[in-house]
Structures are given as structure tokens and as C-alpha cells.
Amino acid sequence: xxxYLYIALFAPLVSSLFAALFTATPKKQFVGIIASxxxxxxxxxxxxxxxxxxxxxxxxxxxxxxWMATGDLYIPFGFVVDQVSVTMMMVVTLVSTIVxxxxxxxxxxxxxxxxxxxxxxAFVFSMMVLVMSDNFAGLFIGWEGVGLCSWxxxxxxxxxxxxxxxxxxxFIMNRVADLGMLIGIFLVYWNTGSLQYDIAxxxxxxxxxxxxxxxxxxLFIGAMGKSAQFPLHTWLADAxxxxxxxxxxxxxxxxxxAGVYLVIRSHELYDLIPNVGLSIASLxxxxxxxxxxxxxxxxxxxRIIAYSTLSQLGYMFVAAxxxxxxxxxxxxxxxxxxxxxxxLGAGNVMHAMHDExxxxxxxxxxxxxxxxxxMMTLASVALAGIYxxxxxxxxxxxxxxxxxxxxxxxxxxxxxxxxxxxxxxxxLIALIFHGEERYKLFGIDPHExxxxxxxxxxxxxxxxxxxxxxxxxxxEMVTNLLPEIEYHIHHPITFWIxxxxxxxxxxxxxxxxxxKYANSNVKVPDGTSAMENSxxxxxxxxxxxxxxxxxxxxxxxxxxxxxxFWQQIDMKVVDATxxxxxxxxxxxxxxxxxxxxxxxxxxLKWMVAGTVGLLSLAVVFGLAVRHSDEIFAILSxxxx
Amino acid sequence: xxxxxxxxxxxxTILFTIGLAGVMRRKNLLLLFFSxxxxxxxxxxxxxxxxxxxGDLTGQMFAFFVIAIAASEVAVGLGLxxxxxxxxxxxxxxxxxxxxx
Numbered sequence: 001x002x003x004y005l006y007i008a009l010f011a012p013l014v015s016s017l018f019a020a021l022f023t024a025t026p027k028k029q030f031v032g033i034i035a036s037x038x039x040x041x042x043x044x045x046x047x048x049x050x051x052x053x054x055x056x057x058x059x060x061x062x063x064x065x066x067w068m069a070t071g072d073l074y075i076p077f078g079f080v081v082d083q084v085s086v087t088m089m090m091v092v093t094l095v096s097t098i099v100x101x102x103x104x105x106x107x108x109x110x111x112x113x114x115x116x117x118x119x120x121x122a123f124v125f126s127m128m129v130l131v132m133s134d135n136f137a138g139l140f141i142g143w144e145g146v147g148l149c150s151w152x153x154x155x156x157x158x159x160x161x162x163x164x165x166x167x168x169x170x171f172i173m174n175r176v177a178d179l180g181m182l183i184g185i186f187l188v189y190w191n192t193g194s195l196q197y198d199i200a201x202x203x204x205x206x207x208x209x210x211x212x213x214x215x216x217x218x219l220f221i222g223a224m225g226k227s228a229q230f231p232l233h234t235w236l237a238d239a240x241x242x243x244x245x246x247x248x249x250x251x252x253x254x255x256x257x258a259g260v261y262l263v264i265r266s267h268e269l270y271d272l273i274p275n276v277g278l279s280i281a282s283l284x285x286x287x288x289x290x291x292x293x294x295x296x297x298x299x300x301x302x303r304i305i306a307y308s309t310l311s312q313l314g315y316m317f318v319a320a321x322x323x324x325x326x327x328x329x330x331x332x333x334x335x336x337x338x339x340x341x342x343x344l345g346a347g348n349v350m351h352a353m354h355d356e357x358x359x360x361x362x363x364x365x366x367x368x369x370x371x372x373x374x375m376m377t378l379a380s381v382a383l384a385g386i387y388x389x390x391x392x393x394x395x396x397x398x399x400x401x402x403x404x405x406x407x408x409x410x411x412x413x414x415x416x417x418x419x420x421x422x423x424x425x426x427x428l429i430a431l432i433f434h435g436e437e438r439y440k441l442f443g444i445d446p447h448e449x450x451x452x453x454x455x456x457x458x459x460x461x462x463x464x465x466x467x468x469x470x471x472x473x474x475x476e477m478v479t480n481l482l483p484e485i486e487y488h489i490h491h492p493i494t495f496w497i498x499x500x501x502x503x504x505x506x507x508x509x510x511x512x513x514x515x516k517y518a519n520s521n522v523k524v525p526d527g528t529s530a531m532e533n534s535x536x537x538x539x540x541x542x543x544x545x546x547x548x549x550x551x552x553x554x555x556x557x558x559x560x561x562x563x564x565f566w567q568q569i570d571m572k573v574v575d576a577t578x579x580x581x582x583x584x585x586x587x588x589x590x591x592x593x594x595x596x597x598x599x600x601x602x603x604l605k606w607m608v609a610g611t612v613g614l615l616s617l618a619v620v621f622g623l624a625v626r627h628s629d630e631i632f633a634i635l636s637x638x639x640x
Numbered sequence: 641x642x643x644x645x646x647x648x649x650x651x652x653t654i655l656f657t658i659g660l661a662g663v664m665r666r667k668n669l670l671l672l673f674f675s676x677x678x679x680x681x682x683x684x685x686x687x688x689x690x691x692x693x694x695g696d697l698t699g700q701m702f703a704f705f706v707i708a709i710a711a712s713e714v715a716v717g718l719g720l721x722x723x724x725x726x727x728x729x730x731x732x733x734x735x736x737x738x739x740x741x
Contacts, residue, residue: 598737605664 001052001060005081008045008089009128011038012096016121019114027113032104035117039100039124043093046086053086054477061134068137075195080134083481087329087474088131088261091336094459095253096124101456102344103245105449106351116156116243123149127254131261136185136195139262143181143226146255147174153250154242166238173235177225184218191215201268209273216269216276219262227259227313230287234547236310237294240302244347247302252309252343253336260313263320264329267482270320277321281402284317285410285417290544292420296427297540299525300357301346304428308383309339311417315398318410324401325482330474331394338382338390338464344457345376349432352446353439359428360524364437368446371454373433375461380429382464384422384506393468396502397487403498404487418502419509426513434518441524648689655682669721669731673714680710 015038022031049060060081068075081089100120107113126149130142148171155167189195191211192203204212223229228236239251250256263270263280270277291310298304312335319328352369353362366373382389385396395418402411439446448454475486489495531537542548595606624631655678662675684703691699725731 600733600736601664601667608660608664 001049001057001081002062004045004048004052005060005062005079005132006064008042008049008093009079009125009132011042011045012121012124012128014038016118016125019118019121022114023118025114027111029104031114032100032107032117035121036097036100036104039093039097039121042124042128043090043097046089046093049081050086050090053081053083054473059083072193073189075135075137077138078134078196079132079138080197081132083478084261084264084329085131087333087478089128091257091333092124092127092131092254094463095336095340096120096127096249098456098460099245099249099340099344102248102347102453103243105453105456106245106347107243108450110243112156116153119149119152119156120246120249123153123250123255127258130258134197136188136197136200139265140181140185143222143258144178146250146258147171147178147226150174150239150246150250150255153246154239156243156246157241160241163241166235166241170235170239173232174225177222177232180218180220180225181222184215184220184222187211187215187218197265201266204269204272212269212273213276216266216273219266219269220276220280223259223262224283225259226262227256227317228310229259229283229313229317230290231546233287233291233310234543234550237303237306237543240300240306244302244343244350247306248340248343248347251306252339256309256313257316257332257336260316260320260328260332263317264325264482267320267323267325271323271483274323277323278407279321281318281321281407281410284314284319284321285402285413286314287311288314288318288417289413289420290314292417292424294540294543295424296420297537299360301349301359301428301432302343302357304359304424305339305342305346308342308421308425309335311421312339312383312395314417315395315414318414319398319401322401322405322407322410323483324398324485324487326475326478326484327394327397327401327487329478329482330471331398333474334382334390334394334464334467337460337467338379341375341379341457341460341464342383344453344460345372345379348372348449348453349376349446351449353444356439356442356444358524359431360438360522361442362432362439363435363522364433365439365446366433369433369448371448375454375457377429377433378461379464380425383425384510385418385502386506387503388465388468390464390467392503393471396499399502400489400498401487404489415502415505419505422506422509423513426510427517430514430517431522434514435522436520438522438524645689645693648685652682652686652689655679655685667733669724669733669736672733673717673721677710677714680706 015035018038019031019035022028052060062079064077064079066074067077100117103116103120107116110116123146126142126145128142130139130146133139133142151167151171154170155164157163158167185195188200191207192200194200194203225232236251236256240247242251270280288311291307291314295304295307295311298307312331316328316331316335319325319331348369349362349365349372350357352365352372356362378389382391385391399411399414399418402408402414489498525532527533532541539545595602597603659675659677659679659682662678663672666672666675684706687699687703687706691697691703721731724736728735
């Protein structure tokens with residue numbers, strides 16, 4: 001089995017290096033195809049490992065080589081395939097295979113085609129390191145690796161200033177959070193003496209609760225950055241400047257879920273500190289609602305989906321925070337499928353509409369883009385959590401968890417958010433695919449995406465529909481590792497009322513969205529309607545003025561401070577000192593160059609002078625050493 | 641009056657001073673070599689005298705080394721001097737500044 005582990009881990013790396021060979025050459029179709037094949041190989045290996053684990057096989061644990069060994073510190077490059085990591089591996093390799101295939105079509109006309117595949121495969125490799133590592137150090141390497149690849153891919157079109165800005169924003173915000181994570185890792189090492197998961201977690205019950213609380217908080221700060229939780233959430237929406245396959249892979253299915261993975265992986269820690277868990281859950285519920293509300297009014301197709309991702313990440317954190325780790329992982333998996341599908345569908349629409357992102361300018365696209373319409377609708381149904389699609393099984397389960405654990409406020413927030421989710425998802429669908437064909441006003445002639453792109457997307461569609469049916473076997477598998485808690489509402493009547501009530505509520509939200517946006521009265525908003533001028537709308541439209549506040553109160557003062565330091569301290573103190581030293585040396589050289597006349601006789605005279613000088617110094621110092629006692633006596637006499 | 645160590649050292653010092661003055665003042669390369677020889681031999685005298693004074697042969701052996709080195713130095717130096725003279729027709733130090741620093 002080790003063989004498959006190595007193949008799954010290193011095939012993406014090979015793929016990336018292979019594609020990197022061609023980055024300086026014009027587009028070559030085969031680069032994309034071969035990269036996809038490598039990733040597919042990784043997917044096949046992961047599937048073999050999954051079958052192995054599903055059939056009750058041993059956890060595959062290898063130690064490839066020693067990385068750091070100094071004193072008591074011992075960190076190997078160790079990898080583990082257990083029930084949790086194999087689930088993540090499946091999600092990562094499956095979605096990335098599909099995204100690779102899709103990108104061959106999507107990036108068809110892009111000059112950076114080869115470079116794109118190099119970055120994309122490098123991302124998959126980093127993500128595999130992240131999920132497969134058996135210690136915090138390896139996790140951190142993968143964590144930084146995905147951050148780097150995310151930077152490269154958000155800023156892929158680096159000639160657009162806004163793209164580079166978004167890339168830097170994402171990178172810097174993640175660095176802020178990574179500091180927290182790093183402190184958390186240091187604390188783990190400091191207190192348990194090891195970074196290996198098994199050893200570190202085994203040592204944790206013996207520690208003081210306050211220590212554990214700090215470890216939990218700092219690790220979660222790292223998770224907040226990567227998973228874009230409030231208040232570090234602004235980068236995710238801006239990250240939509242990257243190519244759409246990137247959004248599907250990184251900012252929906254895999255990287256942003258790394259934070260959830262971290263919490264799930266550290267479940268033994270968070271089980272010991274339920275208070276921190278409750279805060280995580282509360283924050284998650286808040287973010288779910290908060291992000292969903294921003295998605296309600298946004299007029300950028302990709303940003304709406306990004307906010308929806310943010311909202312769903314909130315759900316996952318609720319589950320993880322309340323101790324329902326397997327539920328969180330299950331929703332992570334189901335969400336990866338339908339959200340990637342939604343993004344890829346949005347990519348098709350973008351291509352058809354010549355990179356137009358405002359759904360108000362579309363409308364009626366269901367005729368020219370039948371398959372994309374079907375896929376996106378089904379993905380939205382799955383996202384809204386309608387029976388029997390994937391979202392029903394995973395998302396409703398989170399609601400049940402909140403209910404069973406008696407956190408009724410969280411439950412209510414999540415229930416309302418479910419309604420909002422359904423509303424904004426179908427607002428998007430209605431605006432894009434139904435109603436008048438408003439795109440004709442802009443002279444666009446939409447066309448369906450390449451057939452192989454649609455075929456490539458179909459596994460995601462299938463999984464978005466049927467992922468719920470894996471629940472039982474999935475539960476049996478992961479509960480070998482994660483706490484085995486089943487969440488059943490004991491009273492059957494309560495259960496049915498809740499389930500049917502939620503379903504009806506969601507369906508009502510969908511119908512409302514259709515009624516409001518799928519008719520022929522929808523116009524491209526011009527900023528004159530009463531709704532657009534209401535305060536609530538403005539607040540939501542400006543994302544609660546948070547990006548504005550960051551710009552005004554953090555970025556600008558920081559820039560002022562930097563320029564102050566640059567002009568006052570760097571230029572006038574540091575640079576001046578260095579320049580001064582250099583100036584002294586220059587002028588000394590300038591003044592003494594006459595000595596180097598080239599005349600042997602003069603030079604001999606200088607040599608003699610130097611010898612005499614050195615000799616006299618030697619004599620003086622020799623005398624000083626011999627008579628040091630007397631000299632000290634005289635000097636101390638002067639002082640007194 | 642018996643001749644003692646101090647006399648030798650004074651002689652050595654006088655010779656060294658003459659040599660040093662020669663090195664500094666002379667413009668003729670050949671005379672420069674002379675001066676260098678005087679310098680080296682003044683040191684040799686000091687070596688031999690001190691060696692005798694302490695009854696230790698090391699100093700005298702060192703003097704032999706200095707003589708050997710001085711001989712080889714003069715051999716090389718004179719060779720170069722002759723080549724220089726053939727090329728330029730003089731051995732004036734003032735003209736030897738083609739590699740001015």
C-alpha cells in the first residue's frame with residue numbers, strides 16, 4: 001500500500017515539474033493532457049487506498065525520511081493514510097482531476113496555458129502534503145504551499161492590477177493567520193515535546209486546561225485565515241479575480257476547507273476544550289449568516305458563489321465546534337462536489353458571456369446553454385439541501401447536531417441561513433438562466449462550452465446528487481478515528497416536523513427567488529430603485545463596509561507609518577550611516593592614492609616609514625604591558 | 641679592550657642604518673641591490689654574535705639560510721636587471737613605473 005501512497009503524493013509533483021518545463025513556450029495541448037493524466041493517476045491511487053481502508057485495512061503510515069533531527073527535536077517526513085486523510089485525498093484528487101480536464105478547455109485561448117497547469121498541479125501536491133502529513137510541521141509546509149500556489153493562481157493574470165492586488169491580499173491575510181498557527185504549533189511542541197499527531201495528542205490530556213485553550217485558540221486562528229472566517233474573510237471574495245477553475249478547486253473544494261480539516265484532525269485537542277469548540281461553532285454560525293446576507297445583493301456571479309462557500313464553511317465549523325467532526329467532514333466532502341460544480345458551471349457562463357459577471361446582464365441562458373443550466377440548477381438544489389441531494393444529508397445533519405446539542409440560537413441562525421442560501425442560489429440561477437434574454441442588449445452571442453468540459457464535469461454532478469447515499473459507509477469508516485456520536489432526534493414527530501419544516505422553508509425561499517427574478521420584469525439595475533437606495537441594501541452591497549474599514553483604518557495608517565519610517569528612519573539614519581562609512585572610505589582612498597605613484601623609490605620610503613611606525617607601536621605596547629600596573633595606578637589616581 | 645657582544649650589535653645597527661638609507665636614497669637598481677645586501681648582512685652579524693653569546697647554534701644556522709636566500713635573490717634580481725638594461729639602456733628606478741598603481 002505504501003507504493004500507492006507515494007504515487008498519490010508525488011504524481012502531482014511530477015506533473016507540476018513536467019508542466020514547468022514548458023512555461024516559457026507557447027501553449028501546448030499535451031501539457032494539459034499529461035498533467036491531467038498524472039492527477040488522474042493520483043486519484044486512482046487514492047481510490048485504491050480508500051478501498052483498502054474501507055475494507056478495514058491497516059492505516060498506512062510511512063516515514064519517508066528524516067527531515068530535522070537536532071537534540072530532542074525529531075521531525076520526519078512522515079505520511080499517514082487513515083480514515084480522515086483518505087477522505088480528504090479522495091476529495092482533493094477527484095476535484096482536481098476534473099478541474100484539470102476542465103481547464104484544458106477553459107484556458108484554451110490563454111497564453112499562460114502551460115504555466116497554469118504547473119501552478120495547478122503544484123497546488124494539488126501541496127494539498128496532498130497538507131492532508132497526508134502525520135505531523136504538524138508537514139501540515140504547515142503543505143499549508144504554506146497551498147498559500148503560495150493560491151497566490152500564484154489568484155494573480156495568474158498578473159497584468160491585471162486588481163488580480164495582483166487580490167493575490168497579495170490573500171497572501172498577506174493568510175500570513176497574519178499563519179503567525180497564529182505557528183504559535184499554536186510551537187506551543188504544541190513546547191508542551192508535549194513532539195509534533196507527531198499521535199504522540200502530541202496522547203500527551204494532551206495531561207496538560208492544564210489553560211494551556212490547551214491557548215493551543216486551541218492559536219491553531220484555530222490559523223484555520224480562520226485559510227478558511228476565510230470573520231474577520232479574515234475579505235480575501236476570499238477578492239480571490240475570485242483568479243481563473244474560474246482555480247476558484248472551483250482552491251476557493252471552494254480544497255484549500256479553504258483546510259481549516260476545517262485542521263480542526264477535525266485536532267479533534268482530540270478540541271474535545272478537551274469544549275468552550276473553545278463552542279466559540280468556534282458560534283463564529284461559524286455567525287459567518288454562515290453574515291456571508292449569506294452579503295450574497296443576497298451581490299451582482300457578481302463568482303462573488304455570490306464565493307460568499308456561499310464562506311457561508312458553508314461556517315456550517316462546517318459549527319459542526320466541528322460542536323464535536324460532530326464526522327458531520328463536518330461529511331459536509332466538507334459533499335460541499336466540495338456541488339460547489340466545484342457550481343463554479344465550473346459559472347466558468348462556462350463566463351466564457352459564453354465573454355467574461356461578463358453581472359447576472360442581471362444575462363437572463364434566458366437556459367436555451368443556448370442547456371447542460372450548464374441543468375448542472376448548475378442541480379448543484380444549487382444540492383446546495384440548498386433538498387432531498388435527496390447531497391446537501392440534504394450533510395447540511396440538515398448540521399442543523400440536527402445543533403438541535404440535539406441544545407444550541408437553539410445556533411440552530412435558528414443556521415435554519416435562517418439555509419433559507420437565505422436557497423434564496424441567493426436560486427436568485428443567481430433565475431437571473432442567469434430564466435427570464436428575458438437581457439444579454440441581447442449587450443450584443444453577446446452565448447455558446448455552450450466544449451463537450452469534453454461538460455463530460456468532465458459530469459462526475460461532480462453525479463456525486464452532488466448521490467453523495468448522500470454514502471453516509472452510512474462513510475460513517476462506519478471515519479468513526480474508527482473520529483468520535484462516534486450519532487445525532488438522532490429522539491422524538492420521531494419532532495424529527496419529521498423539523499425535516500419537513502426545513503424542506504418547506506427552503507422550497508419557499510426558492511419559489512420566492514424564482515418569483516422575484518425569473519420574470520420578464522427584471523431590468524439591469526441602474527441605482528434608482530427604492531431597494532437599491534435603502535440603507536440595508538447599501539450595507540450589504542458594501543460588504544458591511546468591512547473592506548472599506550480595513551482600507552481606511554489598517555492599510556492607510558500602515559502605509560503612512562511605513563512611509564514615515566522610510567523617509568525618517570531608513571533614509572536619514574540607516575542609509576545615512578552606511579553612506580557615511582562608504583564616504584569616509586572613498587575619501588581616504590582619494591587622498592592616499594598619491595602614495596601609489598608607481599615609483600619604486602617612493603614606495604620603498606613608504607615601506608620603511610611603515611616598518612618604523614609598526615616597530616614603534618610594538619615598543620610602545622610592549623612597554624605599556626610591562627608597566628601596566630603603574631599605568632593603572634596613575635589612571636585610578638586621576639579618577640579619584 | 642675586549643670586543644664584546646655590544647660592539648657587534650652596534651656594528652650591526654650601523655650597517656643596518658647605512659643599508660636602510662641606501663634603500664631609501666639610491667636611484668640605481670644595482671646600488672639598491674647593494675643596499676639590500678648590506679641590510680641582510682647586518683642582520684647576519686647580529687645573528688652570529690647573539691648565537692655565539694648564548695652558545696646556541698640556531699642563530700648561526702639561520703645566518704646561513706639568510707646567505708643562501710640572499711644569493712638566490714641576487715641571482716634572480718641580477719638576471720632581471722640585465723634584461724631590463726638590454727631593453728631600456730638604463731637601470732634607473734625612476735623609469736620603472738610602467739605598472740603605476
